[in-house]
Amino acid sequence: LASYRPPEMAEPGAQDGAEGEPKKQTKEPKNKRITQQTLPACKPVLERVWVIFIFFSIAVVLIPIGVVCLVFGLKPVEQSYRYDQTCFPSASSLKDNEARLDYIWKNANNTKCTVDITIDKDIDGPVYVYYEIIGMYQNHRRYVKSRSDIQLAEADGKQYTNYCDPKEYLAGNKSALINPCGLIAWSYFNDTYEMAVTPQGSSSARALAISAQGIAFKSDVEHRYGNYTPQNFNPGPLTDPTNSSLRGGGDIAGSPQADERFINWMRISALPYFRKLWGKIDTDLRAGDVVTISITNNYNTYAFDGQKSVVLANTSWLGGHNPFLGIAYLVTGGLSGLMGVVYIAATIIRPRKFADPALLARQ
Secondary structure, three states: OOOOOOHHHOOOOOOOOOOOOOOOOOOOOOOOOOOOOOOOOOOOOOOHHHHHHHHHHHHHHHHHHHHHHHHHHHOOOEEEEEOOOOOOOOHHHOOOHHHHHHHHHHOOOOOEEEEEEEOOOOEOOOEEEEEEEEOOOOOOHHHHHOOOHHHHHOHHHOOOOHHHOOOOEHHHOOOOEOEOOOHHHHOOOOOEEEEEEEOOOOOOOEEEOOEOOOOOOHHHHHHHOOOOOOEOOOOOOOOOHHHHHHOOOOOOOOOOOOOHHHHHHOOOOOOOEEEEEEEEEOOOEOOOOEEEEEEEOOOOOOOOOOEEEEEEEOOEOOEOOOOHHHHHHHHHHHHHHHHHHHHHHHHHHOOOOOOOHHHHOOO
16 A cells, blocks of 8 residues: 555546546555545553453452352252163173173063162252263264154155164165154163152152153244154064064154153253253152162163263252352452452552553564
């Protein structure tokens, strides 16, 4: 732009070309304020007082928020029990996951066990029942793509199942379309839990009703899943003994829209450590109560050396037991306040004149 001359200084004919000649093409920007970057702009200069004010304002705002988030993040109570290695009639004889995998394939109808959990702290209802899996990568690209949302919603009577491979057709039979298709649906979690509680000081147990209603997002239930009967889905010992090797997970209870546990399973996790809601108990659990859980240990996490746990927990308005958000606010606010103190000390120890041009000189 050093050689650029505004139109009023240009030589006659330089803009429009000589008489009879076409206009000269140029890449020079037009002489306007926006192209010459001369528009008025706010250029604040942060004085010492303003810098200190900003640091302490951030601290004053974030630290109280952090305290509130930390209190309510620690308020929910949860207890878990890992059962993948112990939930066998003869667990002591099964030394590794290869032996456990072989057992569940050969004893599909004999995988139940009973575990007791003693409640350490009061858990106010509703108490949510989660299953926790560690080591399963639901974010794998092929796994994520292997589903048909149009088929799940039964939209327009069309299937659009080309992304469901390798679980599009049963055993490769083009006339046996799997519905719902895909690896995500095919690997549906199929462990089950039955619970009873023995109150502290009592010898009699009462059954705990675990509800599977109202545990999925309302929008998913109403709009993303259709009310239809699954077809060719997870054949196995219960539906087709001759095809037990084709089973990947559990059966859908009724239609996909009615099975909210299936809907929760279809919401894939971004991390290999995840929990999914299996049910809820509308009963308070008190410290000292013993919860007896009868587990049907069907789901195969042994092939990939995964882990399974059952979790009992409640929530607050902030969610489940998780202090991370409160700690993040406290650390950020504390560092901001500390920086304010450091800045004050620096200005006292080594003061400098505001906008001193001498500091612009090169050494």
